[in-house]
Amino acid sequence: MNVQINVASGYGEKRARVKIEGFPCELVETLLARTFQLIQENIEVEENYNETHEALSQNVEPSKSSVQDVVSLLPESIRGWYKQKEKEAEEQGVPSFYFTGIKIKNGIPHYKAFYICPNCGLSGRHYVPEDVKEVKCHNCEAPIDIFPAQAQLFKTDQWGNFFRSVMPDKE
Ligand SMILES: [Zn+2]
Numbered sequence: 001m002n003v004q005i006n007v008a009s010g011y012g013e014k015r016a017r018v019k020i021e022g023f024p025c026e027l028v029e030t031l032l033a034r035t036f037q038l039i040q041e042n043i044e045v046e047e048n049y050n051e052t053h054e055a056l057s058q059n060v061e062p063s064k065s066s067v068q069d070v071v072s073l074l075p076e077s078i079r080g081w082y083k084q085k086e087k088e089a090e091e092q093g094v095p096s097f098y099f100t101g102i103k104i105k106n107g108i109p110h111y112k113a114f115y116i117c118p119n120c121g122l123s124g125r126h127y128v129p130e131d132v133k134e135v136k137c138h139n140c141e142a143p144i145d146i147f148p149a150q151a152q153l154f155k156t157d158q159w160g161n162f163f164r165s166v167m168p169d170k171e
Helices: 025-038 050-056 067-073 076-092
Strands: 003-009 015-020 043-045 102-105 109-116 121-128 135-137 143-147
Touching: 015 050, 067 102, 102 121, 121 143
Parallel strands: none
Antiparallel strands: 003 015, 003 043, 102 109, 109 121, 135 143
């Protein structure tokens, strides 16, 4: 049996991945018990035991949260908008974040943020929780301040970004 365990903190700064091939089936429960023991309060396991167990036995990803679950995690002001975008994505047969700019990680909505690195000039995207004020350049790891893309929070700019490294009025 091949086992993979992903651990991440609520904000995704700390991640760990353990991959073991040819792991004896009868030791999985012991392994999981030990893993949970080692996980501190502020760290969440991406999947609970049952889902992990199911995924291991079927060798597939655990099922994604349903649309309704996701919507309940979002600020009320964008729930209707999100449902509409989700529907558009479904019609196009693409992942919903293509249209929504929102990914759910560990039950926390992460919003699309666009940056231009002042250090190396690279531009890129991050998906960040709503209270994150800084991202790191994918290329040179320089810290970059990000700001809401619009005066109204959770309103995207014309490219679907919730946050940007440059204030729109400075461009
Ligand atoms: Zn950079």
